[in-house]
Amino acid sequence: MRPGSTSSACAAVIRRDLTLIWRRRGDALNPILFALMVIALFPLALGPEPEQLRRIAAGVVFVALLLAGLLALDTLFRSDYEDGSLEQLVLSPHPLSLLLGCKVAVHWLTTALPLIAVAPLLGELLHLPGDVRGVLVLALLLATPLLSLIGAVCVALTVGMHRSGMLLALLVLPLYVPVLIFGAGACNAAQTGLPFLAPLLWLAAALVLALVLAPLACAAALRISLS
Amino acid sequence: MNALTLWFHKTGSPPTFYRIAGVLVPWCYGIGLVLGLVGLYGGLVAAPRDYQQGDAYRIIFVHVPCAWMGLFAYFFMAANAFVALVWRIKLSEILAMASAPIGAAFTFITLVTGSLWGKPMWGTWWTWDARLTSELVLLFLYLGVMGLYAAIEDRRQAARAAGFLALIGIVNLPIVHFSVNWWNTLHQGSTVRLIGPSKIDPAMIWPLLTMALATHVWFFGSVLARTRTGLLELDAGKDWVRRIALAEGARRD
Numbered sequence: 001m002r003p004g005s006t007s008s009a010c011a012a013v014i015r016r017d018l019t020l021i022w023r024r025r026g027d028a029l030n031p032i033l034f035a036l037m038v039i040a041l042f043p044l045a046l047g048p049e050p051e052q053l054r055r056i057a058a059g060v061v062f063v064a065l066l067l068a069g070l071l072a073l074d075t076l077f078r079s080d081y082e083d084g085s086l087e088q089l090v091l092s093p094h095p096l097s098l099l100l101g102c103k104v105a106v107h108w109l110t111t112a113l114p115l116i117a118v119a120p121l122l123g124e125l126l127h128l129p130g131d132v133r134g135v136l137v138l139a140l141l142l143a144t145p146l147l148s149l150i151g152a153v154c155v156a157l158t159v160g161m162h163r164s165g166m167l168l169a170l171l172v173l174p175l176y177v178p179v180l181i182f183g184a185g186a187c188n189a190a191q192t193g194l195p196f197l198a199p200l201l202w203l204a205a206a207l208v209l210a211l212v213l214a215p216l217a218c219a220a221a222l223r224i225s226l227s
Numbered sequence: 228m229n230a231l232t233l234w235f236h237k238t239g240s241p242p243t244f245y246r247i248a249g250v251l252v253p254w255c256y257g258i259g260l261v262l263g264l265v266g267l268y269g270g271l272v273a274a275p276r277d278y279q280q281g282d283a284y285r286i287i288f289v290h291v292p293c294a295w296m297g298l299f300a301y302f303f304m305a306a307n308a309f310v311a312l313v314w315r316i317k318l319s320e321i322l323a324m325a326s327a328p329i330g331a332a333f334t335f336i337t338l339v340t341g342s343l344w345g346k347p348m349w350g351t352w353w354t355w356d357a358r359l360t361s362e363l364v365l366l367f368l369y370l371g372v373m374g375l376y377a378a379i380e381d382r383r384q385a386a387r388a389a390g391f392l393a394l395i396g397i398v399n400l401p402i403v404h405f406s407v408n409w410w411n412t413l414h415q416g417s418t419v420r421l422i423g424p425s426k427i428d429p430a431m432i433w434p435l436l437t438m439a440l441a442t443h444v445w446f447f448g449s450v451l452a453r454t455r456t457g458l459l460e461l462d463a464g465k466d467w468v469r470r471i472a473l474a475e476g477a478r479r480d
Contacts, residue, residue, distance in 0.1 A: 153395060154392070154395075157375060157388050157391060157392060158375070158378070160379075161378055161379070164378070167374050167375065167378055170367070170370060170371045170374050171371040171374070171375060171392060173367065174364045174367040174368050174371060174396070174399070174403075175395065175396075175399050177360075177364055177403055177406070177407075178399070178402045178403055178405075178406035181406045181407065182406060206402075217391075217395065220391065221388070221391055224384065224387045224388050224391055225379075225384070225388055227384060227387075
């Protein structure tokens, strides 16, 4: 049998993943609910004073979305590994990195993008100033794909394990540190009236680099853990 | 096969390496111990008091060599992981995984001595300063590598996966260092430099360098000792291990 073209294989992967997620569309709400609950915990713990909440709002939203993304990472390869389709992807004649890049893109579209959409609302709950809202959304748009790409490499390393949740957090969080610093840093700079363009540009540069390298690293990691 | 490749393959084979390492380990420990004692004498007794920090600065003779070793051990681990992934050399896998706990220990000592030093000088055990934070991230990277290595059943696959993580970490290390520097900085700059004059008195620098040498030698002794155990474990069913085990058993009887 002759294999189809690479672009049609990528399209098939995207269509399949989107269909699978659409069939279980109730699950898509879970990260949003998680982020909302984390946000709700902060006023309960720190007290409801708007001044105090306003100061930490951007950072807390960033951390809440980062944690929600971390929990969602586990679903990236889990079901594919269990039903064996991940091995079929590895065996396919098409470049594995490209297929995995498509999977990560779908995962980002369905888990991170809804989170970014509700981020202004989450900010409002913590009295985030209105003029920072745009910077927050922009920083998240640059940071979350980066988080997904870095996370995908670590998920690929832990793919065969049964209880990998805590270990995954241990692997992923040190790698998330620079992204968090630049993303939340841009918001904090905007809030105090400082120039915020530089950290955003750094995030964009890192994203470009990760878009090229992370799928390759992800493919290499997956080959190691499936060998 | 030329002489160099032949030598390389011979030394890299587990039985030969096990034997050579067995000879080297006591020497490394011995030289490390002597150098360490000399360096500690030089640092704690011979070196003059600091005009500003008094005797409290003397913890530098433990703190700084350990900080260097924390980084050095990471580079050593990553270099071995690279060799292991590219050329599939079993010995490099074990060397890389043997250096992870030692490097983590050095990093941990750096953090502890740093906070002991920070209390009298800065008035606080911990502060979210750039160097402290990147050292903490380094410790987390070590713990991630060790955790991944421990979590996978198959030892060789575990070593490859953890080695891959170590390589990702080494790409990340300069980024972390740079980003936290940009974020917040309180720690003093480097006083000892390879190029150009150091900003430290000669009476203080020789014990520091002696201690650095001592920790390096000790590190290699420790890595080799761990690697010997790792080789025995990995080759447990092989003939050369059985011979060693039988000889050991005969010696005990």
